[in-house]
Amino acid sequence: MLREIHIKNLAVIKETAIPFTDNLNILTGETGAGKSILINGINAVLGQRVSRDMVRTGCKKAEITALFTEIGREVAEKLCEMGIDCEEGELVLTREIGADGRSVARINGRTSSVSMLKSLGSFLINIHGQHDSQILLDSRRHIDILDGFGGDTEILENYRRMFRELQEVSKKLSELVKQEGTKAERAVHLKEIVSEIGGLETRAGEDDTLEQEYNSAKNAEKIITALGSAVQCISGEQTAVDLIASAERELSGFSEENSSIAELYKRLSETEIELADISSEIERLADRVELDGSRLEYISERLSAINTLKKKYNTDCEGLVEIFEKSQRELSEIVSRDEEVEKLKADRERLRKEVTEQAKLLFDYRQRTADDFSERVAGELEFLNMSGVVISVRHEKGKLTINGMDSIEFLISANRGEEPKPIAEIASGGELSRIMLALKSVIAGRDTIPTMIFDEIDTGVSGKAAQKIGIKLRQIGKVRQVICVTHLPQIAVMADSHLLIEKKDVDGRTETSVTELDFDGRCREVARIMGGENPSELMLETAQQEIRRAEKL
Numbered sequence: 001m002l003r004e005i006h007i008k009n010l011a012v013i014k015e016t017a018i019p020f021t022d023n024l025n026i027l028t029g030e031t032g033a034g035k036s037i038l039i040n041g042i043n044a045v046l047g048q049r050v051s052r053d054m055v056r057t058g059c060k061k062a063e064i065t066a067l068f069t070e071i072g073r074e075v076a077e078k079l080c081e082m083g084i085d086c087e088e089g090e091l092v093l094t095r096e097i098g099a100d101g102r103s104v105a106r107i108n109g110r111t112s113s114v115s116m117l118k119s120l121g122s123f124l125i126n127i128h129g130q131h132d133s134q135i136l137l138d139s140r141r142h143i144d145i146l147d148g149f150g151g152d153t154e155i156l157e158n159y160r161r162m163f164r165e166l167q168e169v170s171k172k173l174s175e176l177v178k179q180e181g182t183k184a185e186r187a188v189h190l191k192e193i194v195s196e197i198g199g200l201e202t203r204a205g206e207d208d209t210l211e212q213e214y215n216s217a218k219n220a221e222k223i224i225t226a227l228g229s230a231v232q233c234i235s236g237e238q239t240a241v242d243l244i245a246s247a248e249r250e251l252s253g254f255s256e257e258n259s260s261i262a263e264l265y266k267r268l269s270e271t272e273i274e275l276a277d278i279s280s281e282i283e284r285l286a287d288r289v290e291l292d293g294s295r296l297e298y299i300s301e302r303l304s305a306i307n308t309l310k311k312k313y314n315t316d317c318e319g320l321v322e323i324f325e326k327s328q329r330e331l332s333e334i335v336s337r338d339e340e341v342e343k344l345k346a347d348r349e350r351l352r353k354e355v356t357e358q359a360k361l362l363f364d365y366r367q368r369t370a371d372d373f374s375e376r377v378a379g380e381l382e383f384l385n386m387s388g389v390v391i392s393v394r395h396e397k398g399k400l401t402i403n404g405m406d407s408i409e410f411l412i413s414a415n416r417g418e419e420p421k422p423i424a425e426i427a428s429g430g431e432l433s434r435i436m437l438a439l440k441s442v443i444a445g446r447d448t449i450p451t452m453i454f455d456e457i458d459t460g461v462s463g464k465a466a467q468k469i470g471i472k473l474r475q476i477g478k479v480r481q482v483i484c485v486t487h488l489p490q491i492a493v494m495a496d497s498h499l500l501i502e503k504k505d506v507d508g509r510t511e512t513s514v515t516e517l518d519f520d521g522r523c524r525e526v527a528r529i530m531g532g533e534n535p536s537e538l539m540l541e542t543a544q545q546e547i548r549r550a551e552k553l
Helices: 035-044 073-081 115-122 132-137 139-150 152-176 178-198 204-237 240-252 260-289 295-313 319-381 429-444 465-474 519-533 537-552
Strands: 004-009 013-019 024-026 061-068 091-099 103-106 110-112 125-129 391-400 404-413 450-454 481-485 497-506 508-517
Touching: 004 035, 013 035, 013 091, 013 508, 035 091, 061 152, 073 115, 091 115, 091 450, 110 152, 125 429, 132 139, 132 429, 139 295, 139 404, 139 429, 139 497, 152 319, 178 295, 178 319, 178 537, 204 260, 204 295, 204 319, 240 260, 240 295, 240 391, 295 319, 319 391, 319 404, 319 465, 391 481, 429 450, 429 465, 465 481, 497 519
Parallel strands: 024 481, 024 497, 125 450, 450 481
Antiparallel strands: 004 013, 004 061, 061 091, 091 103, 103 110, 391 404, 497 508
């Protein structure tokens, strides 16, 4: 619980340390004395939003430090998650607000984030502000109030976990279904690519290899033709060999008589032999050069097919192979998505049934809780001088949401016998304050938040109703630490600890101080609240009697 808060340079508060007891702590003071500043300071140290306007004029920063003792298991576990030591069950939260707008947070002296402060604050203090009764006017908040009263968070957490899982599956399924429209068309296109390129079974670099083979085959044909012509020139009809033989015969009759002719004759004979040998060699070479017409035709047709695809897809052989493989993978994924869609549909149906069953359990639990809630709150309202008011819970089934299938709204009947109506239609400000106090009262014994702060819960009430509120606050103070800001003497007299907030002029500047009052101080302050400044002796005596009487209640 909150043991002490130290505030420095916050608005009109120069510096003060405020101690709190375990039970009912009452804060009073004149309007504008700074009670709201104190609440703002507590909010700041709990991680709420702050502004540089909160810093006292002329100061570099404001600093608020809160000491909590006897911290609960949830807070200890939270600190452990944050890696922060907590010795002897004590916790110190600090918030610095710079005049430049910057903010610094510390937990047990360790610099931390504001979100960490806020996370811890939700386990430490429950603040009911002047306008928090307005949540009763918003029927969307009623389900949270009812769940807070019920206290069994496990059944709601189980439902929400399953509902989020259903949402996730439904989201995935929706995304896949959206793709269905273009998927079929895309699959047809991919099948065409796979069939067209895959049917050719091309390989990377195959076009270059075929070009080389094609060029070689075309040259072979030319070589064979040239060799055949050469043989014909040498050995065919009226070829070189025949002509040389004729020349040789013409000279043969004169070769013995003339040495020059003999030399020419010899050379012609040698040439005839050489040409005959060359002709034989050409024929042998021609036999070795292969020409496969069918292969050449195949190569020509395949090159044509490959070049057509290269032009169509604007790529080379390597690119064709890549396009084929990528299309195959995508086509496979589309087929897999079909299977995934079917699986997600099955999962969604299964989860929908499970969520619906869990929602029914939650609905039944809330129905039981609503009956108990109505009875308990009615008892509290009767004590708070609203015996004619009947509160009921309109509980209906609706569509599945994160909160279940429940539609919850609180109804009240201001007078017995009248039909219950929504709170927003008939409740006055004073009734709202007492209804909210009744709710806080029935919830106080069920939650684990050790400290409750009421900022002017007395709005719109007076007389006997105010007295009943004071008694109820004291009762809550027996099981929870209560800090209450009030303007009513009927509530102030119930204090276990009474703190006076005063505004004074010090050296030409306004300062707010907080003083813990002794018995005499309490009598003077209660008398001031009842009768204004400078209370009479009779008023002081009345205040004393009221405080004594309250102590016996």
